[in-house]
Amino acid sequence: MVDIEPMLEYKHSTFGLHTIYNILIFLYLAFINPLCSILNYGIKTEKEVLRSMIMTNMAFFKCYLHKVSKKGLIIDKNIMYLSNHLTSGDSFIDPYIVNYNGKFISLSKVKFLLPLVSLLTSQVNTVIFINNMKDKNEIIQSMNNIEALRKADTKRNILVYPEGLRRPHRPNPSTILKKGFIYHSFEHNLPLQIIHTTNKEYVIDDEKVTYNEGINTFTYYGPKIDPQKLKARYEKKYKKDYTKDDYYEDVYKQWCKIWKKMDKYRIDSYMEKGMTYEDAVKKTEEYAKKFPLIEDKIVNGDNPISNTFILLRNVAWVIIYYIIYKLIEKVFEIFFSFSKKMNQTNQTNQMKSSCLGIGACSTSFCKRFSILKNFLISHISPV
Numbered sequence: 001m002v003d004i005e006p007m008l009e010y011k012h013s014t015f016g017l018h019t020i021y022n023i024l025i026f027l028y029l030a031f032i033n034p035l036c037s038i039l040n041y042g043i044k045t046e047k048e049v050l051r052s053m054i055m056t057n058m059a060f061f062k063c064y065l066h067k068v069s070k071k072g073l074i075i076d077k078n079i080m081y082l083s084n085h086l087t088s089g090d091s092f093i094d095p096y097i098v099n100y101n102g103k104f105i106s107l108s109k110v111k112f113l114l115p116l117v118s119l120l121t122s123q124v125n126t127v128i129f130i131n132n133m134k135d136k137n138e139i140i141q142s143m144n145n146i147e148a149l150r151k152a153d154t155k156r157n158i159l160v161y162p163e164g165l166r167r168p169h170r171p172n173p174s175t176i177l178k179k180g181f182i183y184h185s186f187e188h189n190l191p192l193q194i195i196h197t198t199n200k201e202y203v204i205d206d207e208k209v210t211y212n213e214g215i216n217t218f219t220y221y222g223p224k225i226d227p228q229k230l231k232a233r234y235e236k237k238y239k240k241d242y243t244k245d246d247y248y249e250d251v252y253k254q255w256c257k258i259w260k261k262m263d264k265y266r267i268d269s270y271m272e273k274g275m276t277y278e279d280a281v282k283k284t285e286e287y288a289k290k291f292p293l294i295e296d297k298i299v300n301g302d303n304p305i306s307n308t309f310i311l312l313r314n315v316a317w318v319i320i321y322y323i324i325y326k327l328i329e330k331v332f333e334i335f336f337s338f339s340k341k342m343n344q345t346n347q348t349n350q351m352k353s354s355c356l357g358i359g360a361c362s363t364s365f366c367k368r369f370s371i372l373k374n375f376l377i378s379h380i381s382p383v
Helices: 017-039 046-061 090-097 115-123 136-152 180-187 227-238 244-261 267-272 277-288 307-355 364-368 370-377
Strands: 064-067 080-083 102-107 127-130 157-160 192-198 216-225
Touching: 017 046, 017 115, 017 307, 046 090, 046 115, 064 090, 064 277, 080 090, 080 180, 090 102, 090 192, 102 136, 115 127, 115 307, 127 136, 136 157, 136 180, 180 244, 192 244, 216 244, 216 277, 227 244, 267 277
Parallel strands: 064 216, 080 157, 080 192, 102 127, 102 157
Antiparallel strands: 192 216
16 A cells, blocks of 8 residues: 655654653553553453553543534444544544544554554454555455454444544645545445544644643544435436546545634644644634533443453463562562571671680680680780
């Protein structure tokens, strides 16, 4: 799959000591946070596992997610969500926005970059990992596999990012979207819902490797885009076949329409007009007072965690208990080793002092040969 536009570029000029601190924070959230969710015996279902990890991130970044559209999330089984991809923070913001009802598509290389997060999300059926393919037959096979997994999962709907990789800090929509999943929607009569969220790239700013607390994001849930209804309307009006490219154009128009509608809630839009970052944030705070927060809830049911996940949890606890046991064992080993050396030192000093008459003589040697002791300490005058 060839990418549409250049991916994000890091702003190295902003790096400093604070960057090291931020990286440590991100490493904690990427490795320790998912481990805590895995170890929690109070969590019994798949979506609750994901929710546990996500709510920890939400609490840390203190971001506020507002709904600006009259329509809400469509939770019909046969629907696919299209969302804008702005930051690595999408990994916990977007699942929250779709009420843990999303099944994400991710590149397999993420499994090596974020092994614990990938392990957790794959075990709770939230992510489908695919390879970065260029061969047409491989792409078709991958799409067929994704469709089979989509149909098999009755608790989630596919969520994809038609822009491809992350596109932070852009006030304008992409000039083109990836067509694969849009064509797939057309060919399988699978309706779409566009879900657009602003300011996610300020919660975690990947370009500067930093984060901001208290950011207000705004989400618009678009109307259902039904390929069958669009096809019937088009063919009735124009008296010709409605193709997948016609469908793509309709989806792209809707994508751009929603994007423009959301400009007034976008920090980047205000900064492009000359506002400072601080003034742009204040502007979004004014809008935040007008719209409700997106409710934290699980929709469309849930499944118990698998036996594999339970085994993973038990193995993780066994490893932790073993590490604790070995640490305690090491502490006692050091303590007894130190105590033994102290006793040996005391005995040696006591022996010397006893034999030389310094202090009380308590050894059996000195008691038996007291005359030798007197001889050793007596004053011998020179002749």
